[in-house]
Amino acid sequence: MKQPPRQRPLRDERDEQIKKDAQVYAMEWVIAITQILTIMCAVKGNPAWRGTLSLLFFGVAFTLFYHFKEYEEKPFKQVGVVFLAIGVALLVWFGVTG
Incomplete structure (x- = not known):
């Protein structure tokens, strides 16, 4: 007996929320590791701390x-421009001085 083709489940709101949460979680780890790398470079005298701090x-x-x-709300944009x-x-x- 032939089985019907398996249907692919549709992505729903829960899937989208899980995807967003996973991206936020991953970015939190990237930020933490970048901070550690920045400190390590600064302590060792490596100029790469400027590049990682810029990230x-x-x-x-x-x-x-x-x-x-x-x-x-404008303050978010104004402070964002300063940080940028x-x-x-x-x-x-970092690019000029190495």
Whole structure:
């Protein structure tokens, strides 16, 4: 007897929430490890601390931009721009001086 083809389950809201939660969880670990790497580089005198620190500032900036998009409150955007500028400055400093 031939079995009917197996239907693929549809993605529902629960699946989307699980996906978002997994991404948030992963980003929290990436941020924590980046902080550790930044401290290790600074302690060892490695100039890469500027690059890894810039990643943290980018993360804060984009988090604030997301909050601005959701809440539409200007302070989120204004502070986000400041953190983004600091991140860009650190990245350029690292890129120029090595």
